[in-house]
Amino acid sequence: MSDSRGYSLKKIAKYPFVYAKNTKLGMFLACTILAGLLTLFLGDDSFVRSQYIVLFLLFFAMLLWFTEAIPPFAVGIFIVGYLIFFMGQEGTMDVKQYVQTWSDGVIWLFLGGFFLAEGMRKSRLDIRLLIITAPKFGDKARNIILGLMFVTAVLSMVMSNTATTAMMLATVTPLFKEIENKKLHKAFLFGIPTAAAIGGMGTIIGSAPNAIAVGALESIGIKISFIEWMSIGVPIALLLTYIFWKILMRKYNLGDLKLSTDFIENLERKKDHKKEEVQQRRIVLIVFAITVFFWLSSQWTGIPVAAVSGIPIVALTMMGIIDADDVRKLPWDTLMLVAGGLALGIAIQEQELALYFISKISAFNFNIYLLLILFSILTVVLSNFMSNTAATTILAPVALSIISLYANVNPILFIVVIGLSASCSLLLPVSTPPNAIVFSTGLVEQKEFRLAGVSMGLIGPALIIIWTFLLTSLFF
Template identity: 45%
Template structure:
């Protein structure tokens, strides 16, 4: 019977591989036709060719991001190619002479370099085993009582996610607690708390810094195009409180919903000796990490842009031979492609005036601006639960930039933070997917915390960012 089940699974997988291109191509064509139809209707409003063309590309990109007919990074490349075709050739007769360099320039924007520096730091920390050290550090600092240990693991995860990718942080923290999960069993409330709390802390903790989550970088990059620069420290002024308060609320929610205060754990079978690590390489990574983060934090003092200081880990970690050529090939280059495409689409929407048109329509509604801002935040967290939060922020941030006055500065930031509060489903974030893949937790276990953050996350981001924006503008 087991053999029959395995054979049937193999057959289904084979068919999926053989026919996957049919789904992808038909979905792509379907999105293309839908975008054409909606653009045909949009043309009747009487706007120029350039506006209609960017509208078509925007609808097509949104459809491809939602349906994943092609990978998200491919949508980014396709979007840039479409903009170059429309504004860099005579194939489409646009009404404005937009320099195509601004779309190609997103590949080398400050945001891209900042993310790349973060990727090198994350890879270096993994290479020397600092990820495994985090678990032992947490035990020493927070003790072995379940409630305190969960809080410690969540805070450690959040700290890691502020300088590393949320996915990488979750992967290393989940692997470090799996022995506890296996020892307690999948029905233990402490197992559920660990495998829900850690991915949530990674996602929420990413709000703390610019490099902690891709939507943060997208918002900073979009504001920079508008002439508003946000330094590393300035982001932390509102991002860090939002992240820490969100994590505390989520922790309190878990310990009340899942009563595991009386759980007993046999630590003797869990604490093992760490493998031998090259001390020079380990110290090199620690030195590079401290130097890079210090330069990011003190940008207002020395004046060196964070994009320039992002070269520090790229140069030092390769000089110290911590990261080699084969390690560089494993970096998430697809994320950079996606971000570049999203930034290019946002620039195009602003350049041709599409964002102004959308916001003019919104302003005709009998809703106060504060209500519009709240709608943006809610839409951000809702669609991030069913699609990439990077894609969601790429769609909403350019629109939010067109809001008047203070709102045009604060709402893009609120949207970015709200997109990091999507925790409802295993597919809502890669961190949830990693935890779900252990087989120790069910899909329904994510729902209560996910529903909580749909309400609490945007509200908290709204309040903290508005408070910061008020004093920043003043």
């Protein structure tokens, strides 16, 4: 599950390439001026006032997300407030649609996922999964790394990428003191965060860009069920995890190095054997199973996935597993960012801004599949330098406008490719919170992130396009 990029900056704020706080105001003012200039030069004489308003907001939000002059979630709040204030002055505009993004089905889906993830963390169900599965991969270091990467990827489909990475690193770092093998250390340190980021592709709640993609498709009347997304995302997530493991083993040749699983067995000794804790785990497991069942079967039961999200919210609080303090600690910033992104997407489509700019380049008659590749690459590039949620928010409406100019093109293909490609941005420590956690340990250098950044940035989009094209051609 994805998190705000603001977390990344907090984790590595002690490093010199992160902007000092006293420059934030200057960057904010610079973004304002530059957005105004871009609006002035790229606008058109035929634009009405509302189109200029939204065009400025688009440029301003992009610049704020890129520079981190204010936190990404704050940009999301700003977008909604800006649209309500300025578009509300346009008598023909219904500003309620911008506020209603806070209650969008995607938001409720994410919130249900947050409650499940918190319940798993508090009941230590995630630890139990690790204890049960990891030892089954034998005693070879390469196989244990593969096992932990797969466990990380699966957990990241329902839990926070940040929490999963932190938990897994806390499990393996004691091993570093016992075995002085730098190659082994690096394999763990890069394998776990990469698996966490890639694993988020697997489900709609696994990554915020996934939710943005689903929301974009819903805006044109196309609904993707939970199980339909998993049919695309899970195979890609697991395959890319395996491929990156192979890349790691080629880079850090561990041979037949044996590795004791005592560091995992220590978790067993530390676990809480209280009857109450065992009961909590059982409750969370039952709630998890029921919720996932109804998420997967929504297209047959007719129960919306957003409504199903009420099951963990009600059940886990009613049973006392999650209390008010836990609710306050949920990643609300992610919901704010997603809601703002949805509102911006509505405004862009409503004002037909994407259509205008697409009409300017339509004369070049680009091949539709070349455009698909370009969108995938552009998503990866932008997501390395700004929030991947923000990048998806910007590109999804543009893609929808482009494909409307072509006959017999499935919108699902473009939008799903954009959503999944956003999780392949791993080039920098600030590209993802898992990367930031690893970088904050001081055990890796910034340049070492190129391995995952370049390999997944090239292989990921290619496999995503091929797999998504195959499935959409056959089943969607």
